[in-house]
Amino acid sequence: MAKSPSLVNLCLGALQNHILYGDDDDGIVQGIYELPTELFDGLLKQLPALALHKLQLQMPLGRQADFDLDYHCSGNGRKRVRYGKFDIAWKALFSSRWRELVKHFQVNPLSYKSSLECAETFDWKQKYWETHLQNCFDAAAERAMLPSFNGCVGEIQIPGALIKIIGYDESAKGSMHHYSRLCGHCQDFGCYVRCLRLQNMFCNKETCQLLASSQLQCLLLRRISSDIHIDGLCMILNQNRETITSLEFVNCKLSLVDLEAICSTLVIEGAQAHAVKHFSVKASKLLEANPASFPPKLISFLSSRSLESLSLCDDHIGRNYANLTLRALLDASSSLSTLELSDNNISGWLSDFRCNSSNQALSSYKKSKSMQSLRVLNLRGNNLRKNDLEDLTSALIHMPVLETLDLADNPFEDDGIKCLIPHFVKTFEHFPLANLNLKNCELSCNGATDLLEVLIALKYPLTSLSLADNDLGSQIAPLLGDFMHTSIRSLDIKDIGLGSSGFLELRINMPDVVKLISINISENRGGIQAAEFLGELISKASELVDVHAGYNLMPPESLNIICSALKIAKGELQRMDLTGNQKLCQADNLLALSEFQHNGEPIMLISSSSSQDTLYDDDP
Incomplete structure (x- = not known):
């Protein structure tokens, strides 16, 4: 027999229904704030999002502080109102609905130091409704893309699941109500x-009206491909040009005329500038791959002091x-x-930097x-x-504070890396690189040796290096061991052909104290020697x-070696991927793996069974 609800729960349920559907002419909602703390807290915990939203909207300003939590801001000894009971309730609702997103939004108020930083809050209510409305737009897009659709996007019906999850009972009001359509949620x-x-179907005047109360800061557009889309997008941008700071295009087709129109729209009246900090076009087609010139508004946009990052990735540009x-x-x-x-x-794009360039562009760039x-x-x-690497070496002179250089997946081979080495020699005392990615650049052991010898000799303060997916062989291992004596913190040597002999040499040449935080040694066929190296x-x-x-x-006995090392060590290891x-799944002590955890999660990842693993390309 089902347990009967308590009188308190029945009363709280009645209050919830009144908040959701009542007119409150009798002031019941206002009276909720007079409830004892225990009852009020109990009500907040069981309210769905829509009811919590309505209750908070009607809270008297004079009572706000009564329902907030205080904490001591680290460093200044002053109490500041932060993360009130409503914030806690909103975080709980967000976490239960989008558990996978919570880790991206976590904020620890006690980690802040200054009073200014302590005053800043993470608004879980804002993030809840923003994410909910995104879900509504995604659902509406699925219906709008149907060939049979021929109407207003604001009138698109929202799936019942999205309405139910915010706490609205459609059976109480019928199928057509305020929240049955996209416009109600907006x-x-x-x-x-x-x-x-x-x-793209939302790039129109109607969407401007639906989002009239929004202050968009980040906007991502998909499948923009026609003048109609561009015209509608410009309306949205014009409405938010003072607040928009990030603009991204994915799977779009954009001409220079389109970009000119977009850039012109973003200009803030009176300032002759825009507020965009991040501009990105990815996996798209920029129609003029090799234009003779850029239109003036696009040049002005790129030249603006507000622009901090620019990405043109996989866009078919020349x-x-x-x-x-x-x-x-x-x-x-x-x-x-x-x-x-x-x-x-874009091979050849830096030819203007060649010292023998006939147009003498290099001399003018020195003043840039x-x-x-x-x-x-x-x-x-x-x-x-x-x-291109020769040209890049000349261009790098004009990038004096460059910290990260990613040259992965370019086939410049050993001759290319030799062109880059003089840059390290010239700059290591002043503004050295911190991160260098040379993954899959068709390097041999000779090219990698030349690079590592210079880095070691100079004691170059590189913190991250990737030589992954280059056929270096086991001969590079002694030098890699010597390289670990430097300040390197992250090393990626995946699939460089170390083999068991290479791992043995790494162990022999490795220093007594290693500063590494991260290392990737995958796909090197190291066998038991790979396990010995890890230990x-x-x-x-x-x-x-x-x-x-x-x-x-790795053979089954590898786990014993690794586990023994983990038991003795007092490190900070959070993750070891052995898939x-x-x-390894045949090892005798698989249960011992549960002993090693970080934040309640196992540190070591291994395949559950041998049948689930794919073979190496060169396995029989």
Whole structure:
């Protein structure tokens, strides 16, 4: 027999229904704030989102502090109102609905130091309704894309599951009610939207009206491909041009005329500038791959001091497009800190930097200020060759504070890396690189040796290096061991052909104290020697957090070696990925793995059975 609800629960349920559907002419909602703390707290815990929203809207301002929690702000001894009971309730609702997103929004107020930072709060209510409205737009997009759809997007019916989850009972009001359509959700919750992803069918005047109360800061557009889409998008941008700081296009088709219209719309009246800090076009097609020039509004946009990051990734652009982009940046005094031109085909785009260039462009670029703030340069997957690396070496002189250089997936081979080495020699005392990615650049042991010998000799303060997916062989192992004596913190040597002999050499040459935080040794066919290396590394690298060692043909006894090292070590290891080592699941002490955890999660990841693992490409 089912347990009967208590009188208190029946009363709280009645209050919830009144908050949701009542007119409150008799002041019942106002009276809720007079409830004893225990009853009020109990009510907050059981209210769905819509009821909590309505209750909070009607809370008298004079009672706000009565329902807040105080805590001592670290460092200044002053109490500040923070994370009140409503905030706790909103966080609980968000966590129960979007558990996988919570980790991206976690904020620890006690970690803040200054009083200004302590005053800042993470608004779980705002994030709840923003994410809910995104779900509504996504659901509406599915219906709007149907060939049979021919109506107003605001009139699209929202799935019952999205209505029910916020606490509205459709059976109480019938199928057609305020929240049955997209427009109702936009009307009540649009004011909470700061970031939004929109499909092309929402780029129109009606969406501007639906989002009239929004103050968009981040906008991601998908499948923009026609003049109608551009015209509608410009309406949305015009409505939010003073607040928009991030603009991203994915799977779009954009001409220079389109970009000119967008850039013109973003200009704030009176300021002759825009507020956009981050501009990105990814997996799209920029129709003029090699234009002769850029239109003036686009140049002005790229030259603006507000722009901090620019990404043109996988957009089918050619060398001229990349070169014109660089010229626009060089000719201005922008604050650009990140430039990504990855996964295009721009070989030759830096030819203006060649010292023998007939147009003498290099001398004029020496006066440029625009690249003085560039810290991240991503040129991954651009088919760059030796000549491009020669040009890049000259260009890097004009990027004095560059910290991260990503050259992965470019086939410039040993000759290319030799062109880059002089840059390390010239800059290591002043503004050295911190992160270098040379993954899959068709390097041999000779090229990698030349690079590592220079880095070791200079004691170059590189903190992150990737040599992954280059066929270096076991001969590189002694030098890699010597390299671990430097300040390197993250090392990626996945699939470089170390083999068991290479891991043995690594152990022999490894220092007594290793500063590594992260290492990837996957796919090196190290066998038992890979396990021996890991055991010794764990004992010597007290700050080691993340290890990838999958697909190394480790035998079952490898687990004993690794577990023994973990028991002795007093490190900070959070994750060790051993998946793909098929025989580890046959080990006798699998239950012992549960002993090693971080924040309640197992540290070591192994495959559940050998049948689930794929074989190496060269396995029989």
